[in-house]
Amino acid sequence: AQTVTQSQPEMSVQEAETVTLSCTYDTSESDYYLFWYKQPPSRQMILVIRQEAYKQQNATENRFSVNFQKAAKSFSLKISDSQLGDAAMYFCAYGEETSGSRLTFGEGTQLTVNP
Amino acid sequence: KAGVTQTPRYLIKTRGQQVTLSCSPISGHRSVSWYQQTPGQGLQFLFEYFSETQRNKGNFPGRFSGRQFSNSRSEMNVSTLELGDSALYLCASSLEPYSGNTIYFGEGSWLTVV
Numbered sequence: 261a262q263t264v265t266q267s268q269p270e271m272s273v274q275e276a277e278t279v280t281l282s283c284t285y286d287t288s289e290s291d292y293y294l295f296w297y298k299q300p301p302s303r304q305m306i307l308v309i310r311q312e313a314y315k316q317q318n319a320t321e322n323r324f325s326v327n328f329q330k331a332a333k334s335f336s337l338k339i340s341d342s343q344l345g346d347a348a349m350y351f352c353a354y355g356e357e358t359s360g361s362r363l364t365f366g367e368g369t370q371l372t373v374n375p
Numbered sequence: 376k377a378g379v380t381q382t383p384r385y386l387i388k389t390r391g392q393q394v395t396l397s398c399s400p401i402s403g404h405r406s407v408s409w410y411q412q413t414p415g416q417g418l419q420f421l422f423e424y425f426s427e428t429q430r431n432k433g434n435f436p437g438r439f440s441g442r443q444f445s446n447s448r449s450e451m452n453v454s455t456l457e458l459g460d461s462a463l464y465l466c467a468s469s470l471e472p473y474s475g476n477t478i479y480f481g482e483g484s485w486l487t488v489v
Contacts, residue, residue: 293474303463305480312475351418355474361406361467362431363478365418 262287264354266366273342274374280327281337281369283352290314294328295353295363296337298346305351311335339371347373377402379468379481387487393454396484400447400468406476407449409441412463412483421464424449425472456488 263286273279285294296308311319311328318326323340339346352366380399388394400407408423408431420433424443441451447468453460463483469476 304482307477360423360430360472361408361469361474361478362420362423367417
């Protein structure tokens, strides 16, 4: 079974600084998708960024970017110019072409942004 | 456009009772999936429905069931509630059952079993 591991239960960053959240996954598939979701105190999961495994170029969305290392099965999230509103639980997730919209989530990383 | 809507948002049930949670997907979305979130087990996939058919099922006992209606709205039911069923139940929708589609989540239904 596919597994997703986030080894950092908690991280903190100063406002305006940069922070990187780590994620590794295990799969034998070649076609898959990776996601970072943010879960603020409201508990609604919000998609931050997604990466298709067949694309070598790392995805970026404004201040959010990923470092996708397919061979190493690593998918880290970099948040630049951190803002107070970035404080949340961040989940790394994995989805396969053949598994519909079923996602496998990591344990999550609680990000604190200090003013 | 309205997001994924889940009702009720909060509920308290007694051990042994049953509960039904409802999810209305984003308009036009035909795939609905359900997740259970607990502090101990994290986010776990329950099941996925598309065109009123269950397409995927997670590793949960038969007490957990669901269905989807012709308008894509979905319900999940948990019978004979146990204390361990206390959790946040999240519903998600997408256009089709395909990981390449963006999956949108609702705010969840908080279930407390006492």
